[in-house]
Amino acid sequence: MQSFEEFPISKQLHYAIEDLGFEKPTPIQSQAYSVVASGIDVIGISQTGTGKTLAYMLPILQNLKFSKEINPIVLVIVPTRELVLQVVEEIEKFTAYMNTRVIGVYGGVNINQHKQLVAQGCDIVVATPGRLYDLVLSRALQLKSVKKLIIDEVDVMLDLGFRFQLINIFELLPTKRQNIMFSATMTDDIEALIHDFFRGTKKISVAVSGTPLDNIKQQCYQVPNFYTKANLLKKLLQDTEQFHKVLVFVSNKKSADLLFQELDDFFTREVCVIHSNKTQNYRIRSIQDFDQGKNRILVTTDVMARGLDLDAISHVINFDTPSFPENYMHRIGRTGRAEKEGNTILFYTEKEAEFKEAIEELMDYKIPIEILPEEVEISKQLTREEQPKVIEPNNPHKVSSEDAPGPSFHEKSEKNKKTNQGGSYKRKIEKKYKKPKTRGDKNYNRRNKKK
Numbered sequence: 001m002q003s004f005e006e007f008p009i010s011k012q013l014h015y016a017i018e019d020l021g022f023e024k025p026t027p028i029q030s031q032a033y034s035v036v037a038s039g040i041d042v043i044g045i046s047q048t049g050t051g052k053t054l055a056y057m058l059p060i061l062q063n064l065k066f067s068k069e070i071n072p073i074v075l076v077i078v079p080t081r082e083l084v085l086q087v088v089e090e091i092e093k094f095t096a097y098m099n100t101r102v103i104g105v106y107g108g109v110n111i112n113q114h115k116q117l118v119a120q121g122c123d124i125v126v127a128t129p130g131r132l133y134d135l136v137l138s139r140a141l142q143l144k145s146v147k148k149l150i151i152d153e154v155d156v157m158l159d160l161g162f163r164f165q166l167i168n169i170f171e172l173l174p175t176k177r178q179n180i181m182f183s184a185t186m187t188d189d190i191e192a193l194i195h196d197f198f199r200g201t202k203k204i205s206v207a208v209s210g211t212p213l214d215n216i217k218q219q220c221y222q223v224p225n226f227y228t229k230a231n232l233l234k235k236l237l238q239d240t241e242q243f244h245k246v247l248v249f250v251s252n253k254k255s256a257d258l259l260f261q262e263l264d265d266f267f268t269r270e271v272c273v274i275h276s277n278k279t280q281n282y283r284i285r286s287i288q289d290f291d292q293g294k295n296r297i298l299v300t301t302d303v304m305a306r307g308l309d310l311d312a313i314s315h316v317i318n319f320d321t322p323s324f325p326e327n328y329m330h331r332i333g334r335t336g337r338a339e340k341e342g343n344t345i346l347f348y349t350e351k352e353a354e355f356k357e358a359i360e361e362l363m364d365y366k367i368p369i370e371i372l373p374e375e376v377e378i379s380k381q382l383t384r385e386e387q388p389k390v391i392e393p394n395n396p397h398k399v400s401s402e403d404a405p406g407p408s409f410h411e412k413s414e415k416n417k418k419t420n421q422g423g424s425y426k427r428k429i430e431k432k433y434k435k436p437k438t439r440g441d442k443n444y445n446r447r448n449k450k451k
Contacts, residue, residue: 007033009062012097020093026051028206033059036180041198043190044182045205047213047333052182053090056150061091066099070121071145077129077169079157081106081280082287087126087152100124107131108280115140129157129165136172143169148178154190155183163189170197184330216336220346220356220367225386226255227379229319229347230262235376236317236345237267237297244314245290248299249331251320253277258383259319260299271297302327310334316344321352325362 004017004025025033028046035042037059046052060074067073078084088104095102102124105114111134118125118141125132125141135141151157157166179198183190194201223229237243250256253275260273272286272295290298291310298310302322313335322328328346336342346367348356360366 007058009058013058013061013094016094016096016098019096022054026055026206028052028204029055029058031204031206032056035202035204036060036178037063039178041179041201042181043194043198043201043203044180045184045203046182047184047206047329050206052152053087054094056152056180056182057091057094060148060150061094061098061100064100064123067123068121069145070119071142072122072125073145074124074148074150075132075143075146075173076124076126076150076152077132077157077166078126078152079128079160079162081108081128082274082283083153084126084128085284091124091126102126105131105135111135111138129162129169133165133168136169143173146173146177148180149173150180150182152182153184154181154193158189158193163193166193167197184326184333213332213336213342215340216332216342216344218332218344218346218365218367219370220348221370221372222353223347223349223372224378225349225381226258226383227262227381228376229349230259231379232347232372232376233259233317233319234263234266235373237263240296242314244296245293245312246297246315246317247310247313247331247334248297248317248319249322250299250301251322253301255320256299256301263297263299267297270295271299273299275301302330311337312340313337314343316342318344318346321346321348321355321359323355325355325359328359329362 002024004014004022007025028044028050032042032044032055036056042056044052044055046055064073076087078087084104084106088102091100091102101122103117103122104126105117106128107130111131114131114135115138118135127135132141136143151166157163179201181190181194181198221232223232233248237246248259250259256273256275260271263271272290274283274286278286286295286298287310289295299319316332316335318328318331322331332342332344335344346356346359356367
């Protein structure tokens with residue numbers, strides 16, 4: 001389908017799409033509509049930022065009938081609190097001219113608030129697995145009326161260890177339902193989940209991970225250490241006209257805080273940070289400030305940034321080279337959205353060179369290497385992880401690894417060498433009668449005895 005005009009949807013949905021300014025559907029939206037509308041189980045493989053929410057919600061909203069029932073008909077499960085808020089906001093935009101009730105529930109908020117919320121009744125629930133399971137166990141929410149189950153960003157959910165909660169939720173849902181899963185990657189864990197709980201699954205694959213995006217310009221710098229990376233980043237970010245909305249990825253929460261301190265001293269109110277150790281209100285406020293342009297730079301980890309719909313990202317900077325090449329594809333997918341041009345820059349150290357090579361092998365593309373600007377100071381300061389391990393050969397209190405005793409460094413006594421072989425009577429009986437060849441041959445032992 002080349003235009004939303006061709007979609008067999010109601011006027012109310014057409015009006016909402018027009019208000020949002022959408023003219024042409026993305027490939028995943030075109031391919032998914034008829035398959036999802038048919039009612040069969042669907043697994044969609046598509047990069048972040050390709051319009052997956054509208055891809056699965058449009059056919060569902062078209063077939064969703066007006067209801068006064070308290071229990072939800074559609075259940076959307078997502079991995080993070082931020083994604084719950086985003087999906088709820090998008091569905092509310094899609095249903096601006098419809099009488100559809102949608103609510104979001106997630107951890108980090110007093111559960112009594114969510115109990116009161118679901119008690120008022122809803123058509124669609126968007127939830128994180130943990131909070132959803134808690135509400136069901138407390139009998140505040142019933143899933144007996146669910147006809148459509150959508151699991152978005154399922155690869156992230158399994159990475160975060162939500163498999164157990166998902167399986168428990170599957171067992172509480174009605175058997176007759178449509179299962180819809182969307183993911184950026186296809187893994188063995190996802191295949192196992194499909195095999196165990198889905199039937200007759202139709203797979204839709206668009207822009208699979210590993211396919212480089214033509215509208216994204218890629219560059220990389222070889223940098224010796226963390227603080228030199230920080231100096232290079234400061235140098236690049238001084239160009240406010242070009243780097244007007246920058247998403248900076250780091251590998252973990254500790255690095256995120258460390259980099260934020262470095263940038264905050266230099267850019268003050270222009271920079272914000274999100275990771276799982278930050279409070280819910282802080283994370284929401286940071287994302288809103290960045291999305292609205294109040295902050296120019298957002299430092300984040302992979303898990304926190306997955307699924308966030310952030311518009312007009314000018315640059316994605318990979319401050320740390322991801323150890324999984326697929327994560328690089330997820331990161332750069334944050335820029336160059338909606339067929340606009342995007343930019344991404346990768347920083348890598350000598351130790352991270354093998355990760356960079358794995359990324360290039362996955363994409364079948366060599367990332368152009370840029371020369372480090374002369375004005376960037378090469379820092380000699382190292383983080384704790386980068387510092388070489390101190391070896392003290394003459395320390396009498398430390399034993400070298402070569403001389404270290406094993407788990408048992410002395411000979412066992414004769415008494416301790418004995419093993420438990422069972423009672424003597426049992427051993428004598430086994431030796432006398434041995435083991436019969438078959439259970440039914442009652443005379444076998446008797447014949448053997450005569451011989």
